[in-house]
Amino acid sequence: MTITAVAEDDALWVAVADPTRRRVLDALLERGEATTTTLAQSLPVTRQAVAKHLVVLDRVGLVAGRRRGREVRYTVRPERLDDAAEAMARVAAQWDRRLARIKRLAESLQAAAETDL
Amino acid sequence: MAASSVEREILIEASPEVVWGVITEPKQIGCWFSDDAELEARAGADGTLTWRPGGRGGDKEFDAIVPIRVVEAEPFRRFTFRWNHPQGAEPNASNSALVEFSLVEEAGGTRLRVLESGIDAVTHDEQSSSRYLEEHERGWGKHLGELLDYLASNPGGAAR
Numbered sequence: 001m002t003i004t005a006v007a008e009d010d011a012l013w014v015a016v017a018d019p020t021r022r023r024v025l026d027a028l029l030e031r032g033e034a035t036t037t038t039l040a041q042s043l044p045v046t047r048q049a050v051a052k053h054l055v056v057l058d059r060v061g062l063v064a065g066r067r068r069g070r071e072v073r074y075t076v077r078p079e080r081l082d083d084a085a086e087a088m089a090r091v092a093a094q095w096d097r098r099l100a101r102i103k104r105l106a107e108s109l110q111a112a113a114e115t116d117l
Numbered sequence: 118m119a120a121s122s123v124e125r126e127i128l129i130e131a132s133p134e135v136v137w138g139v140i141t142e143p144k145q146i147g148c149w150f151s152d153d154a155e156l157e158a159r160a161g162a163d164g165t166l167t168w169r170p171g172g173r174g175g176d177k178e179f180d181a182i183v184p185i186r187v188v189e190a191e192p193f194r195r196f197t198f199r200w201n202h203p204q205g206a207e208p209n210a211s212n213s214a215l216v217e218f219s220l221v222e223e224a225g226g227t228r229l230r231v232l233e234s235g236i237d238a239v240t241h242d243e244q245s246s247s248r249y250l251e252e253h254e255r256g257w258g259k260h261l262g263e264l265l266d267y268l269a270s271n272p273g274g275a276a277r
Contacts, residue, residue, distance in 0.1 A: 091123045091233070092123050092125060095123060095125040095231055095233065096125055098149050098150055098231075099125055099126075099127040099229065099231065100127070101148065101149035102127070102129065102136070102139050102140060102149050102229065103127055103129045103229075105139045105145060105148055105149060106129050106131035106135045106136045106138075106139045106227075107129060107130050107131050109131065109135050109138070109139065110130065110131035110132065110135045113135070
């Protein structure tokens with residue numbers, strides 16, 4: 001069923017549904033690679049909060065951390081972000097397709113009715 | 118329970134009467150929604166939507182039969198239904214999604230809006246429901262619409 005397919009990966013949804021985590025992702029996408037500290041400097045949240053969000057994002061595979069000496073550098077894993085985006089967009093896209101079909105049907109019926117007059 | 122929702126609209130160059138027919142008549146529903154529909158546009162009426170293998174639903178091996186319950190049917194203006202509840206169960210906010218169609222006459226046609234809410238109610242099976250509730254407390258449901266907007270404003274996906 002179309003709608004249930006959306007929930008294929010609940011955890012992924014949860015991870016990207018949080019507005020702060022989306023900002024963390026955005027900031028990380030902008031930089032390519034960043035540490036918790038540098039991310040916290042550009043966001044209106046504490047370093048601890050950034051670290052917590054990174055853990056959630058890491059758990060679902062949206063970001064990957066790489067240890068370099070004393071710090072961990074994070075990068076976005078774009079393939080996972082695409083999965084999430086696809087899942088999110090699916091429901092909306094289905095309705096767009098259905099509405100487009102409704103439009104075609106109704107307009108052809110309307111045109112046919114007007115020709116008959 | 119807060120509900121995840123998706124809202125879409127389209128301007129159709131046809132009268133509300135014509136659009137109403139397309140969204141409520143089983144024969145027409147079979148042309149844009151399911152492959153087959155049994156439905157009566159009357160409040161409280163139960164029906165089914167069927168997707169067949171190789172049909173609009175894709176390459177499923179078996180028929181997918183989805184229950185639908187008409188909630189409101191106000192001709193040419195408003196058509197709402199619940200769907201995706203378990204077969205035989207009484208549809209409610211926790212086991213089904215609500216689809217609301219509204220039709221507004223405009224110069225040149227009809228503006229058709231669709232709002233589907235409670236999508237989260239049907240995207241979780243029994244086993245995951247407790248985990249779902251816990252996750253829901255953290256509010257992903259209410260952010261879903263916001264997230265869709267976010268994605269919509271990033272054509273091609275944020276990763277590119």
